[in-house]
Amino acid sequence: MDTFASYHPAALLGYFMAVLLPAMFSANPALHLLVLLGGLAFWALLVPGRTFAGDLAFYTLLSLMIAVTNPLFSHNGVTPLFFLNGNPVTLEAVWYGVDMAVMLVAVLYWCKCFHRVMSDDKLLFLLAGTASSLSLLISSAIRFVPELKERIARVHQAQKAMGLYSSGSYVDRLLGGLRVFSAVLSWSLECAVETGQAMKGRGYGLKGRSHYALFRLRPRDGWFAAVTLCMAAAVVTVMARGALTHDFYPKMTGLSAAPEALLGYAAYGVLAALPFLLEAAGRCRWHLLLRRCARQDTGGEPGKDGVRWTY
Amino acid sequence: MTCSSWKRFLVPAAVAAVVLAGALLFPQQYYAWISMAAAVIACLPLLVRFERRSPAAGELTVLAVLVAISSAGRFAFAWIPAFKPVTAVTVLSAMYLGPESGFIVGALSALVSNFYFGQGPWTPFQMFAWGFLGFLAGLLSRPLQKSKAWLCLYGIWAGLLYSLIMDVWTTLWADGTFVLGRYLAACASALPFTVMYAASNVVFLLILGGPVGEKLQRIKEKYGLFQNQA
Incomplete structure (x- = not known):
């Protein structure tokens, strides 16, 4: 309420x-x-x-x-x-x-x-009227954050199951973390390009398209x-x-x-x-x-x- | 020249309006007002240019992933205090995808991660600090790509500069004016964080510089993205 x-x-x-x-x-x-x-x-x-x-x-x-x-x-x-x-x-x-x-x-x-x-x-609704590319970029980034967190957890578990960086030392954990980060980045970049191509295939950026207004005066x-x-x-x-x-x-x-x-x-x-x-x-x-x-x-x-x- | 003549006066007019408003309305808090307005105005031109270019869908989603991973990385490395991969991701994006992309990734990482950590008057300063570090790295992309030593130096300087900019904000915020004693005290008390920022930047850039660089280069060449950038 x-x-x-x-x-x-x-x-x-x-x-x-x-x-x-x-x-x-x-x-x-x-x-x-x-x-x-x-x-x-x-x-x-x-x-x-x-x-x-x-x-x-x-x-x-x-x-x-x-x-x-x-x-x-x-x-x-x-x-x-x-x-x-x-x-x-x-x-x-x-x-x-x-x-x-x-x-x-x-x-x-x-x-x-x-x-x-x-x-x-x-905030994104307000931005979309004046800056559509930026607001799309921000809203997809916000959507990617939980997705990436889940991917990080999955890669982490897979590497653990393979017996990598099983020791608890800080150096090992740091190197392991960086390896996970790198793997998730390449995975996600590839997905991102595919998303971009799908958006293009569905007419993103064509003239005469409007955006859906969530709020009315x-x-x-x-x-x-x-x-x-x-x-x-x-x-x-x-x-x-x-x-x-x-x-x-x-x-x-x-x-x-x-x-x-x-x-x-x-x-x-x-x-x-x-x-x-x-x-x-x-x-x-x-x-x-x-x-x-x-x-x-x-x-x-x-x-x-x-x-x-x-x- | 695509700019029509009156648009060229927009920025000077905005600056004049800010200064005048500050002098008329907020004479006592002039410094805080000006610095905040300066941080906002400094971010605007590059954001506007990005918007005007109407970037391709693929470029948008790639940048969104980079922004998201630098925010998500703050959670992934949460067990090391003050370890933020934001600067490193920003610098690497700038080196391989151009200064404008670097600015966008840096500035929007600040904005997006603050949706989780809380927005406030510090958001424009963080946006400006990270955006500027990204833009600069994009301009210096050639030496940074060639030598690891330059990359290390840039990591240290980026950690230092980020800390110094945010301490300016702390001082102006706590005192309303710039008190040198307070600034030095703020810098001194933030020293462990500054060292940690610089160290984490160096570690991150040295270990990930190669692999991430290759990935970004590959995406760029394979799909023909970010070609109109220097």
Whole structure:
């Protein structure tokens, strides 16, 4: 049940660009915090609770490490806290490290979401419209990977059965591995050429052929794209006017609370929360429908066998 | 000249747009933005040229197998840490099938193997690093085919360069700007990996250089593929 992932791939790709670019390349802590919260909330809906907790522990450690190491390498800033080996550790560098850590972890979380939402068929669908040869090359490579892994295992077993490289020494294993690799390569190259000839025989590359479209634009994709576009345009306009600039060095400027900056934060907050909101709304609707179905089937009571129907 | 006159301005216009957007929108993270955009833009011309050429079906499938085997090889040799056959396969494809094929195999290996290992902002950098190493090996194909010593040197240099490029990414990513101390620290902490990359490239190229080279040469001559490449 993925509501957000069911939008059109082009709209989704546009959305991810709109939310990631300002976060990755601005130095505004408020934007970084907003994007982190949005990503965390969405990721919490996508994975089971235990996975989420494990991830959170790992990324908290990672961000602590980044935040601590920054002041050791960077001695910019005018407020020294203490001196280490004769180098000042400054307040500004500490805050900069914290901000960087938040941004990095946020982007990593969004990359995980991207990986989950934009499966390879969606990316290849987008590429096929503009670059058909490249997308065919990538999709056949993706198909060959499991096939080659299986071939590697088969050749490996055959060589083992013949009594080759039976000793466990590293040199033996390495040489054996390379021999398997070489055998699989010649096998697969020959097959590849045959596949190519079969494709040619069936008219690959002739004029006037179209490709099959897996996804179709629907009205809700239009709404989604329009909201994304409006919010992104608002953020970019505010950024271009300089209302969201924030400097850490030499001395930190306070976060701007001008109306224009607040507008930028609000727009970006909506943008970052969009996947969470859509996904949560979709789940609520699904559960309501389930409940209504169950009520219609059994008159609101559990069935005779005591089991409530679930779909 | 097949290029119409306005298309010649596309690349300068794209560069200008990137620089302007960086200066206007992201003044504090200028370096990270520029380096990322540069990695993307550096990959584009060769990918576009490949697409325009509309390569034959046989060339596509052969390249797909090479891309796939360098990704699958990461699993096959997983018991040796940091042993990646990607560079070696890229270099060998470039030596025998031309610089463009080398670029395609290198760049797409990064893209395809990241479907398994996770896509992220590092993907364009890996694509650029491996693609560039492949393209260069294609240009140097004559000395590399003739002497094993040059092949070894190229393997070492490729391991080193890959590591150095990815450390630039680490530094820009962690600091937003290029801090020399952080870069040196990143290089130092990655040293075991760098050594392992270089060593695995050399082992791979020395042992497989001959047999794989013969196979690629044979495919090329027997089926008349990749003939329009230098």
